Amino acid sequence: MNEPLARAQREHWERTYANHPGMYGERPSESAEHAAAVFPPGGAVLELGAGHGRDALYFARQGFTVTAADFSPVGLEQLAARAAAEGLAVSTVAQDVREPLPLPDGSVDAVYAHMLFCMALSTAELEALVREVRRVLRPGGVLVYTVRHTGDAHYGTGTGHGDDIWEHGGFAVHFFSRELVDRLAEGWGPAEIEAFEEGDLPRRLWRVTQRRVD
Template sequence: MNADNPDKEMFNRQQTHWENVYTKNQSMFGDDPSIPACKAAEIFKRENMTRVLELGAGQGRDTMFFAENGFEVYSLDYSRPGVESIKRKARESGLINCVTAVQHDVRKPLPFEDESFDACFSHMLYCMPLTTSELESVSKEIWRVLRPGGINIFTTRHTGDPQYRTGIYRGEDMWEISGGFIVHFLSRERIKQLSKGYQIIDIEEFEEGKIPGTDKSRKLFKVAMRKKS
């Protein structure tokens, strides 16, 4: 494999990897919402945004938080067990009318009409094994489905993370770390590259979770961008 030409089939195999992980652990990240989702909800409420698109929703801990807080949530994930978990949680919580969960590969166009959503949220989708050109397409698709002035909030592990440049290099600042997970570490410069059509509101650094076998924490950016008219 050419390090500057990432192996797409290898990335496709990550879907099976995540499905196996979710099948073995029904609550891999716990049931409490992520800190970025809590902060995003505050922003969405302050701006009277009600219709939220969530990408890379995993097993639905943030999906359920948004629904419980009165948002209409459309959650997409490319893992079938993840989508099934979201649907089950929505039924059991009596929130099925507030949640729509769909299996979808974000490398393909989003299955929604233009200007369908007030806001978009994704926690660590941008550090999945997506090439830079694929991330540019994701940002463009989010721009398309957001209403004018809509907000896109996402998180990503960044190049200051302790696991950056460790493991097996997979091209374009992507590294296969322990557990078989491929992580795309983004720099501030890369984020600016992905912000075409948006105004960057804020890039906030934060930490989340210990790296297994160490006393170090994962380092992330929380990025908030507003769609330009």
């Protein structure tokens, strides 16, 4: 991601979370419910792009040990307050996913990212991020991520930033092709890809599940 776009997106999300606390509601996403069913029971989960925490809190309620990462301090403050109110042990970390993840090698059982991969990250940045995810996962660990894809109604509309990144309504999205999914799955077990829809447009997404096999 180019620096001006990265800075603008960070500021946009900070304003969004500040002006609309709990904007995604209290209920976990459908994808979090799916992920909880395939993650090792009671394992350590890293959520990337946790936002204000509806899915991270759900994982904690299901008995997982949760580390929630996001580049928005405002979102993380909302998450931490809700976790404290419920007595849930969720640790938070402010993290730009373009930087190395602040976790040791092989330290988590699962990584979850709901629409984080389709933020305004370049293909090269996504490849580096997936390498980091692989590094922090234990052998046999599971990655579940969701992305908007090139069949979405917003693909090709708004302001184009190259690399299939399109900005619409202030939100920049990297729309995934099947080729990109396959590229990010190289060196992993076979990727399981499920199509689903979410929101009012509706947004068209893929849910991708893949395992570290070595």
